[in-house]
Amino acid sequence: MTDVALDIQGCTVAYHDTPVLWDASLTVPRGTITGVLGPNGAGKTTLLKAVLGLVPVASGRIQVFGDTYAAQQDRVGYVPQRGSVDWDFPTNALDVVLMGLYGQLGWFRRPGAHENEQARQALRDVGMLDYTDRQISQLSGGQQQRVFLARALVQDADLYLMDEPLQGVDATTERTIMQLLHNLRDAGKAVVVVHHDLHTVADYFDRVLLLNKRAVASGPVASVFTDANVSATYGTEMRASTEAH
Known part of the structure; x- marks a missing residue:
């Protein structure tokens, strides 16, 4: 059994011959939570989609x-950006969570009492x-966002990919989500989170990938989340040490 949940080596993704992610590498061990940070357009969502086979990898x-x-x-398990979801689709919270079980059920077997209880527990x-x-x-x-997190939880996955799960949520929801993600980590799962708030990196993550189309640095927060690396990632003078508390 490998201790590495996700291993990305030299990943390049191009749209219409224009690279949007260039030679990016990332190793995610089991039992860790990794933050993926970088400016808008840095390729963070593209990286997750490449893992999921939703965009072709050039190399x-x-x-x-x-x-x-x-x-x-x-x-x-995958939690997409909230903005990429059609929230007007006529379905209720329970049905959204049950969608997380379709991979186990197959599309033609209807959820039964057991699956409904699993979904209710995830909502709980x-x-x-x-x-x-x-x-x-x-x-x-x-x-x-909580409902989509429940949909991922009900899959009982070993690797979770989450695209800005904290975007636009209130402080209480943010604490709830992060506690759940830390629980997953402590249970031996691997969690990868696209994130934007530099202030919370040191509290939320074990490891970090700093990305700006290329991987600037990746590894444990203590050694990677430095002033120099953050400035190199965002292209401006920024301080990790004062932002990360």
Whole structure:
């Protein structure tokens, strides 16, 4: 059994022959939570989509638990950016969470009592059980994000990829989400989070990837999240040491 959940080596992604992610590498051990940080347009979402096979990789290698994503996809949970979801789709919170079980059920087997209880437990875990029958369009942004987190939790994955799960949520929801992610980490899962707030990096993550189309630096927060690396990533004079508390 490999101790590495995700191994990205020399990954390049190009749109219309223009590289948007260039020679990026990242190693994510089990039992860690990794933050992916960089300016807008740095390729953070593209990196996650490359892992998931949603965008073609021009060069490089991506392995999930020592194999291809296609071979290990049942072990991967994904939370997309909230802005990329059609929240007007007519479905309720419980049904959204049940979608996380389709990989186990197959599209033609309907969820039964066991699956419904799994989904309800996931909603309970994120503090959304009282909203089980609420249409997702009627939920606040933070509530919608909690429901999507529940959808990922119900998969009981070993690797979680989360694209800005804290974007636009209130402080209480942020604390709830981070506690859940730390619980996953402590249970031996690997969690990768696209993040934008430099202030919270030291508190939230074990490891960090600083990305600006290329990987500027990656590794443990204590050694990688430095003034020099942060300034090199964002292209301006920025201080990690004062921002990270």
